[in-house]
Amino acid sequence: MRHENPEPYGLGVFLCMARSHSYAVFAAGALMSIRLAVTIVFSVIGWSAAAEIYKTVDANGNVVFTDIAPIERSGQAPAQEVNVPPINSYEPPPSAQSPNGSAPASSVPSYYSDLEVISPTEDETIRDNAGNVQIQVAISPPLRADHRLLLVLDGTPTDVEAVNGVFELSNVDRGIHTAGARAVDRQGNVLIESNPATFNLMRVSIDGPTPMPHAAQ
Numbered sequence: 001m002r003h004e005n006p007e008p009y010g011l012g013v014f015l016c017m018a019r020s021h022s023y024a025v026f027a028a029g030a031l032m033s034i035r036l037a038v039t040i041v042f043s044v045i046g047w048s049a050a051a052e053i054y055k056t057v058d059a060n061g062n063v064v065f066t067d068i069a070p071i072e073r074s075g076q077a078p079a080q081e082v083n084v085p086p087i088n089s090y091e092p093p094p095s096a097q098s099p100n101g102s103a104p105a106s107s108v109p110s111y112y113s114d115l116e117v118i119s120p121t122e123d124e125t126i127r128d129n130a131g132n133v134q135i136q137v138a139i140s141p142p143l144r145a146d147h148r149l150l151l152v153l154d155g156t157p158t159d160v161e162a163v164n165g166v167f168e169l170s171n172v173d174r175g176i177h178t179a180g181a182r183a184v185d186r187q188g189n190v191l192i193e194s195n196p197a198t199f200n201l202m203r204v205s206i207d208g209p210t211p212m213p214h215a216a217q
Contacts, residue, residue, distance in 0.1 A: 111144065113140055115182075115183060116137065117136070117195070117196070117197035118137065124197075126199055127203070129203045132168075134166055135151065135166070136165060146186055147183055147184065148161050148162075150183075152179070154177055167179070175200070176198065177200075177201060178198050180196040181193070
């Protein structure tokens with residue numbers, strides 16, 4: 001009985017495996033070359049979108065991108081010029097400036113969500129011959145200890161401070177007035193200001209100089 005030598009068969013399997021491995025290594029190398037070429041293209045686009053880009057194939061079959069016109073050699077395909085699209089650019093709009101040309105001051109973040117006059121009510125008539133008026137306001141959240149509520153009377157900010165949300169006024173002139181309030185911090189920054197409420201004060205007219213409103217003692 002004749003036994004066939006298994007060595008040629010084993011050698012053939014080894015050669016096939018070696019060739020397969022070589023092909024895999026070659027394919028991996030080609031893929032890396034393509035990725036490198038793409039990276040080069042984007043790098044070139046980043047620093048010079050206006051430069052002329054050429055694509056060539058070297059002797060090993062690798063695709064090469066360059067901004068230098070290659071020298072044509074016999075046996076090689078002529079270089080192809082690559083059209084690189086322009087890069088999108090963005091210019092931010094100029095910052096707003098105040099009328100005098102200086103940069104606008106940063107706004108103070110408000111701690112409060114609501115401030116309103118609850119008394120007197122809108123268009124309420126008050127009768128007091130001494131000109132005594134109470135202005136009551138409500139603020140939310142409650143007033144902090146380091147903040148103050150100041151009166152705005154007839155559109156003019158004053159230094160009259162509220163006590164427990166109430167402004168006590170005396171000697172207010174008769175007629176129509178508006179009253180509002182504003183919350184300020186220690187630096188005097190206005191954190192929030194209410195809408196004004198309109199009221200009419202009726203009092204007996206007395207001859208003499210017009211009294212000036214001031215905080216009640």
